Amino acid sequence: MCDVQGKLIGWIDRELPADQTGEVERHVERCEECRRWVATYGQLGEAFDSYCDAVMAAKAPRRVPGWMPVLAGAAVAASVMLLAFLRTRVEPPSIVAPAVASASLPNSVTPPAAEPAPRKATMRRRHAARGVQERGTEVQAMDTAIEIAIPAEAMFPPGAVPNGMNFIAELRIAPDGSVKQVRLRQ
Amino acid sequence: MSDDSVPLALPLLRLAAGSSEVTNLYRELRKPLLRYLICLGITRDEAQDVVQDAFVSLQRHLSSGGDQENIRGWLFRVAHNQARNRQTSYDRRFGEALDGKKDLQANDATPEEVVLEKEKFRRLAAGIQALTNSERECLLLRAGGLRYREIGEVLGIATSTVGDTVERAMTKLAEKCNV
Numbered sequence: 507m508c509d510v511q512g513k514l515i516g517w518i519d520r521e522l523p524a525d526q527t528g529e530v531e532r533h534v535e536r537c538e539e540c541r542r543w544v545a546t547y548g549q550l551g552e553a554f555d556s557y558c559d560a561v562m563a564a565k566a567p568r569r570v571p572g573w574m575p576v577l578a579g580a581a582v583a584a585s586v587m588l589l590a591f592l593r594t595r596v597e598p599p600s601i602v603a604p605a606v607a608s609a610s611l612p613n614s615v616t617p618p619a620a621e622p623a624p625r626k627a628t629m630r631r632r633h634a635a636r637g638v639q640e641r642g643t644e645v646q647a648m649d650t651a652i653e654i655a656i657p658a659e660a661m662f663p664p665g666a667v668p669n670g671m672n673f674i675a676e677l678r679i680a681p682d683g684s685v686k687q688v689r690l691r692q
Numbered sequence: 693m694s695d696d697s698v699p700l701a702l703p704l705l706r707l708a709a710g711s712s713e714v715t716n717l718y719r720e721l722r723k724p725l726l727r728y729l730i731c732l733g734i735t736r737d738e739a740q741d742v743v744q745d746a747f748v749s750l751q752r753h754l755s756s757g758g759d760q761e762n763i764r765g766w767l768f769r770v771a772h773n774q775a776r777n778r779q780t781s782y783d784r785r786f787g788e789a790l791d792g793k794k795d796l797q798a799n800d801a802t803p804e805e806v807v808l809e810k811e812k813f814r815r816l817a818a819g820i821q822a823l824t825n826s827e828r829e830c831l832l833l834r835a836g837g838l839r840y841r842e843i844g845e846v847l848g849i850a851t852s853t854v855g856d857t858v859e860r861a862m863t864k865l866a867e868k869c870n871v
Contacts, residue, residue, distance in 0.1 A: 515859040
């Protein structure tokens with residue numbers, strides 16, 4: 507190993523005193539081994555620099571694609587429109603003929619007796635918990651309830667129920683997501 | 693926030709102090725400081741906080757008539773100390789940082805170039821892991837453009853020690869990388 511090799515890094519970094527700088531410079535000109543080391547140190551320095559840049563780039567925050575906000579906005583708008591549509595479907599029909607419908611229904615879907623007789627023709631949308639308070643039945647144990655409006659013609663043969671009749675299906679959802687109980691009402 | 697943008701606190705401070713020096717320094721040194729701190733092993737968010745705090749400290753330092761010589765070394769020293777104070781993950785190895793995280797090459801690199809580059813970085817990472825903390829910090833600060841005297845001030849060691857440490861670290865890397 508050449509004696510000057512220990513000064514090569516300092517010489518490359520221009521950190522040597524002036525008197526040593528000239529000495530190393532003259533030595534490198536005539537020493538092939540030292541020239542190789544100078545090239546090696548230069549490559550190592552560049553590689554280290556690239557590595558630092560790569561580390562920094564690897565930890566850079568992921569940029570959100572430009573179309574992502576547009577897509578998110580469209581998804582939100584679609585969700586709002588869907589919810590608005592479902593809310594209007596919950597409305598019971600203004601004209602009902604309960605006698606025919608209840609006659610064709612099994613016991614479990616018979617409308618509760620405590621239901622007030624005269625119904626308003628306007629929108630009547632209740633949260634399930636409110637219905638529970640009114641009826642005071644075993645439905646109080648419901649942990650989750652969903653109301654779905656189903657057109658009667660989708661469930662019964664044509665002519666079995668008057669046109670325009672809808673039923674409300676109350677679903678009781680178990681903790682695992684399955685349906686534990688279905689209750690139909692007008 | 694983009695890499696070149698200036699945080700809100702600095703323009704306000706600049707207006708208060710009537711000087712654009714800190715803002716200019718911020719534009720010049722923010723990236724090297726961030727790179728140094730991230731390579732030390734702290735997270736990017738932590739590094740950004742440290743850089744911000746360092747420049748706020750610099751503003752106070754200058755406003756109170758502090759020494760204006762070697763501001764770059766002063767900033768690196770403050771950032772280095774803040775990183776050490778807040779860092780619980782300081783021992784995370786710089787050499788482990790790239791494993792499987794990101795493609796390092798430009799999009800126009802050929803598959804052969806990609807493989808060669810990955811192999812080069814793999815060997816370099818192995819070499820970096822073999823360095824002591826002091827050797828690693830000296831190389832990082834050297835890569836950040838600091839002179840040996842400034843590195844010595846940041847790390848609290850003599851300038852001659854910095855020269856010896858850098859030379860030793862480079863020799864180790866050369867041996868590990870087989871170059």
